[in-house]
Amino acid sequence: MDFRFGHTSLRVYDLKKSLDFYVGALGMKETRRKDYPGDFCLVFLKDAADTCELELTYNYDPKKPYEIGNGFAHLGFYVKDLKAAHKELKEKGYKVTEFSGLGGNKSSFFFVTDPDGYDIEIIREK
Structure with a gap:
């Protein structure tokens, strides 16, 4: 049996953000988008290469942000241009870390925090 990865789902507090x-x-x-009025809304997103799918799950009227x-x-x-991505995300006001790397490569990735506090690793494409 062959399994193919479908999507990742994140619960979000503010769908617009x-x-x-x-x-x-x-x-x-x-x-x-699948909307279940008064209950929840599912918004499916794909990356530019159409290789991964992210499902944002928004429950109407959440009482507090998710843990x-x-x-x-x-x-x-x-991303192809890591430095440009870092600069752009920082200029847009998102919390970004300094560049980091493994195995002697000091600038192969950095992290940015999304509006709900999820860490997103931005990696230089090889």
């Missing part, structure tokens, strides 16, 4: 981040800052595109569990690490996105 989340769409501003994932669409406006990371360049994802909304592919479909991120201690088992969650991060989502990773590839």
Whole structure:
């Protein structure tokens, strides 16, 4: 049996802020939306290469922001121009870390925090 990865889902507190981040800052595109009025709304986004899908789950009238569990690490996105991405996200007011790397490469990735506090790793595409 062959399994194919479907999507990752994140619960979001403010759908507009989340769409501003994932669409406006990371360049994802909304592919479909399933609205269950008064209950919840699912918004599906795809990356520019059409290789991954992210589901934003917005529950209407959340009482408080969600707590991120201690088992969650991060989502990773590839980008060709790491320095330009870092500059752009910082200029848009998002919290970004300094450049980092593994195995002697000191500037192969950085992290940005989305509006709900999820860590997003931005990685230089090889």
